[in-house]
Amino acid sequence: MGNLIDTLLSHLALEEDEYWDEENNRLQNAGLSGTAIYLEAQENRQHHSENRKRLYLIQNELLPNPREGTPWQHLHSSSSDRGFIMTMGIDVSTFEYLLQSGFALLWNTTPIPRPDQPMTAPPRVNSRSLDPAGGLGLILHYLNLTMRDVSLMEIFALIPSTVNRYLDFCLDILLSVLRQIPKGVIRWLEGDEFQENNSLIVARHPLLMGAFGTMDGLNLPVQESPDQEIENATFNGWLHEHFVSSVIAFGATGM
Incomplete structure (x- = not known):
C-alpha cells in the first residue's frame, strides 16, 4: 500500500513539474511575443517619422524671399482672371473685394497666435513672410485646390511651421470677413x-x-x-x- 502511494505521489509530482515547465515556456513565449510587438511598433513609428520628414521642404530648398519672385507673386502681379479662378476659385475683382472688405485690416491689426507670445502683443506686420494679399492667396489656394502642404511651401516659399500657422490664422480672419460683408450673408x-x-x-x-x-x-x-x-x-x-x-x-x- 505504501509503495502504491509513493508511486502516485511521484506521478503527481512529475505532472506538476511538467505543468509548470509548460507554463514557464508559455509565459516566456508570451514575453518574447510582447517584445517582438514592441520592437515592431518602434520600427513602424520610426518609419512613419522618417516618412513625415520626406513630406516637407526646408529653408535651403525654397526660394529665399516669400515676397519676391515666388510663383504666387507672379500670379498675383498678372491680375489674370483665368489664373485666379483656376487656382483660387474667384476672379481678380472678388479677390480685391475680400481684401478691402476687412481681410487686409484684420491681417495688419491682429497678432498671429504663437505659443511663445501673448495675444496682447502688438502685431509685427513688417516681419511677416507674407503681406495681406499673400495671406488671402494662401488660404484660397488651400480651400480651392486639393494639394499637399508641400505644394503650398513651393508656391509661397514658406517652411511647414509657417504654412500651418498662417492657414489657421487666415481661416479665422476670412470667416470674420465673410460674416460681416453683405454678399456673404x-x-x-x-x-x-x-x-x-x-x-x-x-x-x-x-x-x-x-x-x-x-x-x-x-x-x-x-x-x-x-x-x-x-x-x-x-x-x-x-x-x-x-x-x-x-x-x-x-x-x-x-x-
Whole structure:
C-alpha cells in the first residue's frame, strides 16, 4: 500500500513539474511575443517619422524671399482672371473685394497666435513672410485646390511651421470677413423677389406652388487627414473617397 502511494505521489509530482515547465515556456513565449510587438511598433513609428520628414521642404530648398519672385507673386502681379479662378476659385475683382472688405485690416491689426507670445502683443506686420494679399492667396489656394502642404511651401516659399500657422490664422480672419460683408450673408427670399422666383418655377412646373428655388449637393474632394476624427468625418463610404460635402441653394433666376 505504501509503495502504491509513493508511486502516485511521484506521478503527481512529475505532472506538476511538467505543468509548470509548460507554463514557464508559455509565459516566456508570451514575453518574447510582447517584445517582438514592441520592437515592431518602434520600427513602424520610426518609419512613419522618417516618412513625415520626406513630406516637407526646408529653408535651403525654397526660394529665399516669400515676397519676391515666388510663383504666387507672379500670379498675383498678372491680375489674370483665368489664373485666379483656376487656382483660387474667384476672379481678380472678388479677390480685391475680400481684401478691402476687412481681410487686409484684420491681417495688419491682429497678432498671429504663437505659443511663445501673448495675444496682447502688438502685431509685427513688417516681419511677416507674407503681406495681406499673400495671406488671402494662401488660404484660397488651400480651400480651392486639393494639394499637399508641400505644394503650398513651393508656391509661397514658406517652411511647414509657417504654412500651418498662417492657414489657421487666415481661416479665422476670412470667416470674420465673410460674416460681416453683405454678399456673404445667407438669407431667404421675401416679397416681390420671392414671387418673381416662384413665377419662374410655376411656369415650368405648375404643381410647385410656393417654391422659389432648388437645392443641390456638392462633394469637394479633399486630402486624407492624418487626424482620425477628421478622416472619419470626411470619408464617403458610398464613393470610397474623402470629401467635404456642401449643400447649395439656387433661386429660380440662377442666383
